Amino acid sequence: xxxxxxxxxxxxxxxxxxxxxxxxxxxxxxxxxxxxxxxxxxxxxxxxxxxxxxxxxxxxxxxxxxxxxxxxxxxxxxxxxxxxxxxxxxxxxxxxxxxxxxxxxxxxxxxxxxxxxxxxxxxxxxxxxxxxxxxxxxxxxxxxxxxxxxxxx
Amino acid sequence: xxxxxxxxxxxxxxxxxxxxxxxxxxxxxxxxxxxxxxxxxxxxxxxxxxxxxxxxxxxxxxxxxxxxxxxxxxxxxxxxxxxxxxxxxxxxxxxxxxxxxxxxxxxxxxxxxxxxxxxxxxxxxxxxxxxxxxxxxxxxxxxxxxxxxxxxxxxxxxxxxxxxxxxxxxxxxxxxxxxxxxxxxxxxxxxxxxxxxxxxxxxxxxxxxxxxxxxxxxxxxxxxxxxxxxxxxxxxxxxxxxxxxxxxxxxxxxxxxxxxxxxxxxxxxxxxxxxxxxxxxxxxxxxxxxxxxxxxxxxxxxxxxxxxxxxxxxxxxxxxxxxxxxxxxxxxxxxxxxxxxxxxxxxxxxxxxxxxxxxxxxxxxxxxxxxxxxxxxxxxxxxxxxxxxxxxxxxxxxxxxxxxxxxxxxxxxxxxxxxxxxxxxxxxxxxxxxxxxxxxxxxxxxxxxxxxxxxxxxxxxxxxxxxxxxxxxxxxxxxxxxxxxxxxxxxxxxxxxxxxxxxxxxxxxxxxxxxxxxxxxxxxxxxxxxxxxxxxxxxxxxxxxxxxxxxxxxxxxxxxxxxxxxxxxxxxxxxxxxxxxxxxxxxxxxxxxxxxxxxxxxxxxxxxxxxxxxxxxxxxxxxxxxxxxxxxxxxxxxxxxxxxxxxxxxxxxxxxxxxxxxxxxxxxxxxxxxxxxxxxxxxxxxxxxxxxxxxxxxxxxxxxxxxxxxxxxxxxxxxxxx
Ligand code: FES
Ligand code: FES
Numbered sequence: 001x002x003x004x005x006x007x008x009x010x011x012x013x014x015x016x017x018x019x020x021x022x023x024x025x026x027x028x029x030x031x032x033x034x035x036x037x038x039x040x041x042x043x044x045x046x047x048x049x050x051x052x053x054x055x056x057x058x059x060x061x062x063x064x065x066x067x068x069x070x071x072x073x074x075x076x077x078x079x080x081x082x083x084x085x086x087x088x089x090x091x092x093x094x095x096x097x098x099x100x101x102x103x104x105x106x107x108x109x110x111x112x113x114x115x116x117x118x119x120x121x122x123x124x125x126x127x128x129x130x131x132x133x134x135x136x137x138x139x140x141x142x143x144x145x146x147x148x149x150x151x152x153x
Numbered sequence: 154x155x156x157x158x159x160x161x162x163x164x165x166x167x168x169x170x171x172x173x174x175x176x177x178x179x180x181x182x183x184x185x186x187x188x189x190x191x192x193x194x195x196x197x198x199x200x201x202x203x204x205x206x207x208x209x210x211x212x213x214x215x216x217x218x219x220x221x222x223x224x225x226x227x228x229x230x231x232x233x234x235x236x237x238x239x240x241x242x243x244x245x246x247x248x249x250x251x252x253x254x255x256x257x258x259x260x261x262x263x264x265x266x267x268x269x270x271x272x273x274x275x276x277x278x279x280x281x282x283x284x285x286x287x288x289x290x291x292x293x294x295x296x297x298x299x300x301x302x303x304x305x306x307x308x309x310x311x312x313x314x315x316x317x318x319x320x321x322x323x324x325x326x327x328x329x330x331x332x333x334x335x336x337x338x339x340x341x342x343x344x345x346x347x348x349x350x351x352x353x354x355x356x357x358x359x360x361x362x363x364x365x366x367x368x369x370x371x372x373x374x375x376x377x378x379x380x381x382x383x384x385x386x387x388x389x390x391x392x393x394x395x396x397x398x399x400x401x402x403x404x405x406x407x408x409x410x411x412x413x414x415x416x417x418x419x420x421x422x423x424x425x426x427x428x429x430x431x432x433x434x435x436x437x438x439x440x441x442x443x444x445x446x447x448x449x450x451x452x453x454x455x456x457x458x459x460x461x462x463x464x465x466x467x468x469x470x471x472x473x474x475x476x477x478x479x480x481x482x483x484x485x486x487x488x489x490x491x492x493x494x495x496x497x498x499x500x501x502x503x504x505x506x507x508x509x510x511x512x513x514x515x516x517x518x519x520x521x522x523x524x525x526x527x528x529x530x531x532x533x534x535x536x537x538x539x540x541x542x543x544x545x546x547x548x549x550x551x552x553x554x555x556x557x558x559x560x561x562x563x564x565x566x567x568x569x570x571x572x573x574x575x576x577x578x579x580x581x582x583x584x585x586x587x588x589x590x591x592x593x594x595x596x597x598x599x600x601x602x603x604x605x606x607x608x609x610x611x612x613x614x615x616x617x618x619x620x621x622x623x624x625x626x627x628x629x630x631x632x633x634x635x636x637x638x639x640x641x642x643x644x645x646x647x648x649x650x651x652x653x654x655x656x657x658x659x660x661x662x663x664x665x666x667x668x669x670x671x672x673x674x675x676x677x678x679x680x681x682x683x684x685x686x687x688x689x690x691x692x693x694x695x696x697x698x699x700x701x702x703x704x705x706x707x708x709x710x711x712x713x714x715x716x717x718x719x720x721x722x723x724x725x726x727x728x729x730x731x732x733x734x735x736x737x738x739x740x741x742x743x744x745x746x747x748x749x750x751x752x753x754x755x756x757x758x759x760x761x762x763x764x765x766x767x768x769x770x771x772x773x774x775x776x777x778x779x780x781x782x783x784x785x786x787x788x789x790x791x792x793x794x795x796x797x798x799x800x801x802x803x804x805x806x807x808x809x810x811x812x813x814x815x816x817x818x819x820x821x822x823x824x825x826x827x828x829x830x831x832x833x834x835x836x837x838x839x840x841x842x843x844x845x846x847x848x849x850x851x852x853x854x855x856x857x858x859x860x861x862x863x864x865x866x867x868x869x870x871x872x873x874x875x
Binding site for chain 2: 018021022025028029032033034035037038039040041042044045047074075076079085089092093096098099100101102103104105108126127128130131132133134135136137138139140141142144
């Protein structure tokens with residue numbers, strides 16, 4: 001065991017873990033976050049995405065040691081200080097872009113990172129980026145609408 | 154006291170008295186180490202089986218159903234809020250839990266609105282009438298001057314909390330046929346697109362899923378799986394395992410093998426390591442996906458003529474059309490692998506899981522572990538969307554087995570992606586063969602349909618542990634489930650269209666893979682076959698697909714549904730390389746009507762040669778409780794069905810299942826997702842009809858008919874991209 005330090009949602013954390021443990025397990029089990037989800041553990045579905053220094057990154061295979069000194073933002077860290085939602089979160093609510101919601105974490109995180117990087121992303125750029133995220137409930141068309149809405153706001 | 158007697162007289166029933174404590178007095182909420190359980194029998198005939206009036210004017214609704222992502226919670230809350238005149242944000246819901254909620258069997262078959270929501274509605278309307286009449290008694294004012302609003306009863310200038318009226322108790326009177334259903338007479342909340350309240354929790358990453366539950370001292374487990382269904386464990390090299398950090402226990406019971414560790418990632422590493430040290434019997438899965446059709450037909454089958462009617466003598470002389478269709482094994486493939494937590498303490502077993510049927514599961518787990526069922530408690534907590542009977546019950550049974558090994562500790566078990574893909578019970582493979590004749594006017598004279606299928610449900614409803622995956626591997630050897638449910642195979646097999654004569658023959662085999670109920674059961678394949686065949690018949694008759702269907706329909710609602718789809722798509726022009734197609738069915742021939750159209754673009758590409766650009770859907774589910782929820786479910790069903798139809802097929806070889814992840818079992822992703830548009834036909838005067846599975850069959854047919862229109866070639870075997 002050793003202590004790895006990184007910034008989680010703006011606060012420094014130093015969980016005492018095996019450095020090879022994937023970040024996802026540290027976030028969920030040691031740091032008790034619910035946002036990032038285990039979907040595949042294979043970087044194929046996006047359920048586990050977090051913002052790693054601002055970029056949406058699957059956390060399920062990334063050793064926690066690789067986060068040393070970096071900034072990790074999870075779904076829990078998107079809302080503003082006053083509790084109001086991030087525009088992307090709000091757009092998902094406005095469009096009711098959820099069925100079971102298991103994919104939601106990855107969808108929101110990825111959309112935030114995409115729009116931060118490219119605020120005018122075209123519909124086809126959005127589709128291309130979001131292709132990494134799986135939704136088994138078929139909520140895609142609403143998710144696209146939500147991202148388009150957030151893009152405008 | 155006279156008050157109560159008055160009601161009883163009014164209602165004309167024998168009951169009852171008031172319970173001192175509401176049904177929730179003993180139930181924990183949120184985090185806590187152990188749930189204070191109850192093994193009370195819940196009588197669904199009682200009003201307070203379905204509702205609790207809270208002291209601050211809030212309302213708690215109780216359902217024996219589970220939230221599976223289908224949005225049942227908001228619909229049930231809406232019907233109760235309407236009858237009891239409470240604002241929706243003052244309503245909460247308690248989902249399936251043994252000893253707390255009524256036993257409503259399984260949350261399946263699109264029946265939750267028809268059953269649970271209607272039970273809650275009736276109980277809520279009764280509760281309103283009871284309250285108002287009690288208040289009238291109390292104040293001496295006429296019932297007509299009483300009004301109910303957010304837990305307050307307004308009587309003339311006076312105002313009472315409802316709990317004042319019921320004196321802090323609950324209405325445990327029997328449910329009766331209420332005089333008025335506000336949803337029918339006033340309809341302020343029902344029929345409106347109330348947003349889902351659970352979304353806020355999800356979007357903020359609050360504890361919501363069973364995967365999110367954490368308990369002090371909780372241990373993590375993983376199961377080590379054989380290579381294929383029938384392989385028994387021959388040998389295991391256990392040396393030095395116990396010395397590795399984090400190791401807690403290796404559990405071996407017959408061929409059921411699992412490991413428990415302090416931390417989750419340690420459990421995963423142990424699972425990998427133990428996997429390497431096991432020697433299993435080689436028991437190949439028979440046949441191959443390539444030769445599946447001929448193999449399935451060669452299997453011994455339980456055959457029956459399910460329906461035969463009409464006049465066959467007219468068949469002679471007409472044009473005859475024949476076609477054979479097929480559908481492979483497909484997966485539920487939940488986005489989040491199955492998960493459960495269990496603890497065994499003081500001879501009591503408690504389980505948190507995302508099962509669709511907590512009561513049947515409780516009884517089956519009790520049988521598997523040889524425990525009295527009064528000592529097994531199950532609380533339903535939402536998981537990832539399941540679309541039918543996936544591994545939710547299996548993982549709960551496995552967690553229960555493991556909890557018994559280490560009493561006093563919570564054991565969390567989550568399957569890995571590969572396990573979810575390889576070990577869930579799949580949607581059955583089917584072969585559908587049609588033969589029909591047309592008269593000179595192009596009307597269908599005779600239609601004979603023969604199908605081959607696995608049964609379609611192996612749920613643990615009979616209490617037999619063979620229906621739980623670990624059951625077959627334990628020393629006791631509970632065996633494997635029988636052939637599954639025949640009724641599922643013939644769901645929607647009789648076409649809705651009028652014909653001179655019709656005959657349905659079904660052949661139920663026991664195929665090579667583990668199967669159970671997947672969204673729509675046989676309806677997906679039956680409607681796919683029937684609706685593609687209708688296009689083939691229309692072509693032979695020289696008719697437009699819409700006109701041909703309308704010429705064979707008598708049911709006005711079916712006709713309205715198709716006509717509305719026609720209007721919606723009237724401006725659509727298929728360009729070169731594109732094709733337009735439709736599909737229609739009334740789910741189960743008794744539930745929602747659903748018509749779907751698809752516009753598909755084809756190209757010369759090797760893969761992705763057929764892309765669905767747009768889909769339109771029309772759904773009539775009778776009285777619509779929440780139009781946005783209904784649209785959401787229908788849109789999801791259309792996209793999911795497009796994915797099944799275009800891409801999905803479970804693969805295996807002699808050594809086991811080879812569709813083990815999202816690359817070897819691809820599904821539709823964003824780049825190929827159609828734009829979808831759904832319209833609802835609301836019929837507030839009619840009873841509500843189950844809707845969640847209605848789009849699966851029509852969507853498959855619409856997609857395939859569109860591809861056939863684009864290419865001029867009839868595609869009959871799924872998936873399209875083989
Ligand atoms: S869980 Fe990380 S990508 Fe699927
Ligand atoms: S909403 Fe269920 S996986 Fe996307």
